[in-house]
Amino acid sequence: MSSKDFWDQRYTTDEFVYGINPNDFLVSLMPKLKGKKRVLCLAEGEGRNAVFLAEQGFDVTALDISQVAVEKGQRLAKQRGVEVNWLISDLADYVFESSQWDLIVAVFMHLPPKIRQQVFQRMPASLSFGGAFVGEFYRKEQLQLNTGGPKDLDMLYCPEQLQKEIQPLECFHLNVINREVIEGIGHTGMAAVVQVMAIKSEK
Numbered sequence: 001m002s003s004k005d006f007w008d009q010r011y012t013t014d015e016f017v018y019g020i021n022p023n024d025f026l027v028s029l030m031p032k033l034k035g036k037k038r039v040l041c042l043a044e045g046e047g048r049n050a051v052f053l054a055e056q057g058f059d060v061t062a063l064d065i066s067q068v069a070v071e072k073g074q075r076l077a078k079q080r081g082v083e084v085n086w087l088i089s090d091l092a093d094y095v096f097e098s099s100q101w102d103l104i105v106a107v108f109m110h111l112p113p114k115i116r117q118q119v120f121q122r123m124p125a126s127l128s129f130g131g132a133f134v135g136e137f138y139r140k141e142q143l144q145l146n147t148g149g150p151k152d153l154d155m156l157y158c159p160e161q162l163q164k165e166i167q168p169l170e171c172f173h174l175n176v177i178n179r180e181v182i183e184g185i186g187h188t189g190m191a192a193v194v195q196v197m198a199i200k201s202e203k
């Protein structure tokens with residue numbers, strides 16, 4: 001089954017699989033993200049983070065491979081009275097344009113290594129100077145916990161590798177923690193995560 005079919009099937013339910021509330025780590029960073037304007041949310045699914053960011057006054061673009069997810073996100077944005085620019089795209093094909101974003105958000109974006117590395121290689125050039133990359137991901141240790149995330153070790157994260165892959169962005173936070181993630185039926189329980197906020201230096 002293709003990745004698109006897998007995710008479309010997963011999202012074909014009335015319920016929001018990852019809930020309608022934003023990711024806890026993203027919310028905690030809001031005071032540090034003041035002044036950023038143009039935001040791209042990668043692998044954004046049903047739009048919970050994009051809608052939240054639009055409510056905070058950001059200009060938000062949300063990208064996902066799943067049309068079903070994007071349609072749910074569009075409904076959520078309408079209900080909440082905010083505008084989000086939606087893109088249905090495979091990250092393997094997405095073109096990152098130069099200095100286009102002040103903030104890039106990736107919450108539980110778990111991709112095959114080749115696509116992940118390509119995204120992380122291309123992403124820094126599309127941030128403005130001083131721009132930030134923010135993400136939270138399951139670590140490889142999550143496999144034993146069984147509370148969400150892919151079952152494929154290669155799609156889970158190793159913090160040191162993440163730090164290397166997003167260079168030249170400089171990590172401002174790289175939190176390696178176990179925390180209770182209660183974010184929809186898809187993410188529920190004690191989880192092994194890595195949280196990152198990295199900056200494109202003005203030097």
Ligand SMILES: C[S@@+](CC[C@H](N)C(=O)[O-])C[C@H]1O[C@@H](n2cnc3c(N)ncnc32)[C@H](O)[C@@H]1O
Pocket residue numbers: 003007018023042043044045046047048049063064065066069089090091092106107108109110111115
């Ligand atoms: C675990 S969900 C996280 C969704 C959202 N970020 C959230 O936290 O609610 C992972 C998302 O990655 C998307 N995805 C997987 N492979 C992708 C690809 N190649 N290109 C774009 N999106 C992809 C899926 O459709 C899914 O919405």
